[in-house]
Amino acid sequence: MKVGIFLFDDFETLDVFGPVEILGRINEFYQIDFYSAFGGIVNNSHGVSMDTKKLDSILGGVDIFIIPGGFGTRKIVINSKLLDTIKQIAGLSKYVLTVCTGSAVLAKTGLLDDRFATSNKRVFDWVITNGEKVKWIKKARWTVDEKFYTSSGVSAGMDMTLGFLADTHGIAFARNIAFEIEYTWQEDKDQDPFSV
Amino acid sequence: MKVGIFLFDDFETLDVFGPVEILGRINEFYQIDFYSAFGGIVNNSHGVSMDTKKLDSILGGVDIFIIPGGFGTRKIVINSKLLDTIKQIAGLSKYVLTVCTGSAVLAKTGLLDDRFATSNKRVFDWVITNGEKVKWIKKARWTVDEKFYTSSGVSAGMDMTLGFLADTHGIAFARNIAFEIEYTWQEDKDQDPFSV
Numbered sequence: 001m002k003v004g005i006f007l008f009d010d011f012e013t014l015d016v017f018g019p020v021e022i023l024g025r026i027n028e029f030y031q032i033d034f035y036s037a038f039g040g041i042v043n044n045s046h047g048v049s050m051d052t053k054k055l056d057s058i059l060g061g062v063d064i065f066i067i068p069g070g071f072g073t074r075k076i077v078i079n080s081k082l083l084d085t086i087k088q089i090a091g092l093s094k095y096v097l098t099v100c101t102g103s104a105v106l107a108k109t110g111l112l113d114d115r116f117a118t119s120n121k122r123v124f125d126w127v128i129t130n131g132e133k134v135k136w137i138k139k140a141r142w143t144v145d146e147k148f149y150t151s152s153g154v155s156a157g158m159d160m161t162l163g164f165l166a167d168t169h170g171i172a173f174a175r176n177i178a179f180e181i182e183y184t185w186q187e188d189k190d191q192d193p194f195s196v
Numbered sequence: 197m198k199v200g201i202f203l204f205d206d207f208e209t210l211d212v213f214g215p216v217e218i219l220g221r222i223n224e225f226y227q228i229d230f231y232s233a234f235g236g237i238v239n240n241s242h243g244v245s246m247d248t249k250k251l252d253s254i255l256g257g258v259d260i261f262i263i264p265g266g267f268g269t270r271k272i273v274i275n276s277k278l279l280d281t282i283k284q285i286a287g288l289s290k291y292v293l294t295v296c297t298g299s300a301v302l303a304k305t306g307l308l309d310d311r312f313a314t315s316n317k318r319v320f321d322w323v324i325t326n327g328e329k330v331k332w333i334k335k336a337r338w339t340v341d342e343k344f345y346t347s348s349g350v351s352a353g354m355d356m357t358l359g360f361l362a363d364t365h366g367i368a369f370a371r372n373i374a375f376e377i378e379y380t381w382q383e384d385k386d387q388d389p390f391s392v
Contacts, residue, residue: 024242046220
């Protein structure tokens with residue numbers, strides 16, 4: 001399956017590379033590519049630079065479209081042209097996974113209207129302003145609503161990605177991946193120790 | 197503090213970006229740069245490409261030298277010239293942190309002789325062949341021996357990096373970082389659910 005990860009300046013490091021670690025090690029099933037609005041180098045404040053392809057090259061959608069969070073999302077939710085592109089790709093993709101404030105971006109496209117979603121708990125008040133019709137759930141490690149998966153902050157993206165694997169390959173498969181990376185997977189998406 | 201991360205082809209994604217997420221968000225203290233044997237682009241099997249500087253530019257050491265693991269370590273432990281360079285940098289750095297099979301590389305330089313260390317539990321038998329004088333500890337999430345920190349597999353690098361922050365900035369500081377990234381930090385370095 002083709003995995004397209006949307007990058008932008010000031011993306012959050014682990015939002016991206018947590019899911020990449022998990023899907024990337026199953027490279028008999030998942031091939032990962034990185035995309036940005038204009039292609040080329042994308043930077044974040046953690047010193048990470050990534051080379052990307054143009055988002056325009058996947059206008060027909062991918063199998064799994066991943067939208068991470070980070071401070072850079074603040075600029076994306078006010079960029080209507082870019083939101084149109086994201087809406088088209090997300091609409092045509094088989095699955096869409098957001099991590100952290102990535103759900104603010106997806107909400108702003110309208111695709112989460114009347115759907116369940118969650119986000120980072122530290123900036124939840126800002127996130128929900130981006131989708132008044134979204135059924136936001138504050139206490140959730142991640143949510144699933146048909147093809148749309150949304151996770152809480154940063155590390156929660158790993159739990160959600162393992163949850164995605166459980167849904168598509170079975171729980172034993174997901175548990176084995178967690179074991180291989182020596183990760184204590186929080187399997188219950190409704191448990192959220194960070195929502196207080 | 198200057199953080200130098202050693203990259204090589206087929207490094208393990210999360211070994212690198214777990215610690216980068218944690219140290220990178222404290223960028224008033226930590227500046228991260230990536231290095232490799234010859235500089236330039238380094239790739240791994242998860243589809244991640246990183247641009248790097250030459251390892252030769254930090255022969256005088258850095259404040260924190262990080263050696264991740266991954267399949268690529270198999271080639272490094274038989275490259276005596278590169279091991280000499282790593283030994284010099286690690287020897288002159290204030291702290292050295294290894295993740296996963298990164299401890300096999302550090303062990304092979306001899307710098308872990310008579311010191312406590314751990315590594316990935318899935319390939320522990322191979323790792324220990326790289327340092328017969330190392331006091332290997334099979335049941336540990338991470339170990340600390342003076343300036344040398346070594347962690348278990350992949351995700352354990354995050355727990356170790358938070359442990360490093362606790363040792364240098366205090367436990368409240370480390371807990372706050374874990375909270376910010378919504379990460380359930382395993383604070384006890386001697387607990388190891390993956391050593392069975």
